[in-house]
Amino acid sequence: MDVEALRTFVAVAEAGQFQAAADELGISQQAVSKRVAALEKSLGVALLVRTSRGSRLSLDGQVFLPHAKKVLTVVEQAEQAVRPGVRPLRVDVLNRRIAPAQAVYRFYRSRPQASLDAVTLAEENAVQAARAVLEGTIDASFRALPTDQVPAGINAERLLDSPLELLVGPSHPLASAAWARPTDLAGHRIWIPGIRPGTEWAQFYRSLSQAFGLSIDALGPNFGDEALMDALADSASLATLIGGEDRYLWPQSYNLRRIPLRKPTPLYPHLLLTRTGDQHPVLTALRDHLRASRPQTTDDVWVPDWVAH
Structure with missing residues (x-):
């Protein structure tokens, strides 16, 4: 599973808008859309429901979100463990x-x-x-x-x-x-x-x-x-x-x-x-x-x- 796609999905879920997530991550809105679409394709479910005002979580997205956050937390801990100057x-x-x-x-x-x-x-x-x-x-x-x-x-x-x-x-x-x-x-x-x-x-x-x-x-x-x-x-x-x-x-x-x-x-x-x-x-x-x-x-x-x- 693509960690960057997970990070992008969480950013969209919390911001409620693809453009706001793109600004936060420092990438284009098109890149955000591609990452989320690839994640949804790999899972076989729709995680976000697009609306005229932005996006909201689908039922599957609501179930998936806390797990995605846990994965990102573990990834961050793993990176910290080997980052020079952080690991003893x-x-x-x-x-x-x-x-x-x-x-x-x-x-x-x-x-x-x-x-x-x-x-x-x-x-x-x-x-x-x-x-x-x-x-x-x-x-x-x-x-x-x-x-x-x-x-x-x-x-x-x-x-x-x-x-x-x-x-x-x-x-x-x-x-x-x-x-x-x-x-x-x-x-x-x-x-x-x-x-x-x-x-x-x-x-x-x-x-x-x-x-x-x-x-x-x-x-x-x-x-x-x-x-x-x-x-x-x-x-x-x-x-x-x-x-x-x-x-x-x-x-x-x-x-x-x-x-x-x-x-x-x-x-x-x-x-x-x-x-x-x-x-x-x-x-x-x-x-x-x-x-x-x-x-x-x-x-x-x-x-x-x-x-x-």
Whole structure:
């Protein structure tokens, strides 16, 4: 059914005259007549009765009018849902505790009027997240995506690097260090529960281990971040790696220590994945915000060579 014909019929029904409807719609009276006639032909009924003073609804027209208005309302809602600047920007931040979520939150605090939704596609890897962006399920995602896996139609821009830190309990041998080299971690057990095969973070930690001779494992059940903090507080040998901007909470009595890694500083690169040519105004503002707030790293850094730049 022709939406413009429906809109024209409603305009005539409310105005009572073809010329008045034509003026309202910005078309000719002849175009109005053709649209209404085509609609009546498709329905097989006369919707309007022409009179010397204009037109009035037939009985069928009276029955049809409220349904036509409902259809136009739904069409308007559908258009609003995808109109740039009206529909909220849907951004996948992967995990609400890590750097992408914190960066999007800071952006929102600087622009509280921005319409956006932060979602977590925690079960999807980078390739699957890129596909979700391409299909329109989400508008953007922060992922470490290999160069050879960036699909056509996806723009991958490295806008958020998260420097790694060592997190240990107060009795760990490195607990009093102001900073540490990645090579200093060789021989220490670094436990990162929840690393899933086939994910970009599994590939990242594998590359990190190979580059600096580290022992990183994900053995044992993953009972969540709180259980990990419990284990670190009670252990003199266990350590984990977190991002410099990751937001974790633990009881003050745990006295956990965040130790920056330097010479070089390993960076977890979060690429902003978006559809090529996406002009959503909130996305443009978010991209500008990330570019402007990206810190300049003075230390030597390490990033896996497979990451798209």
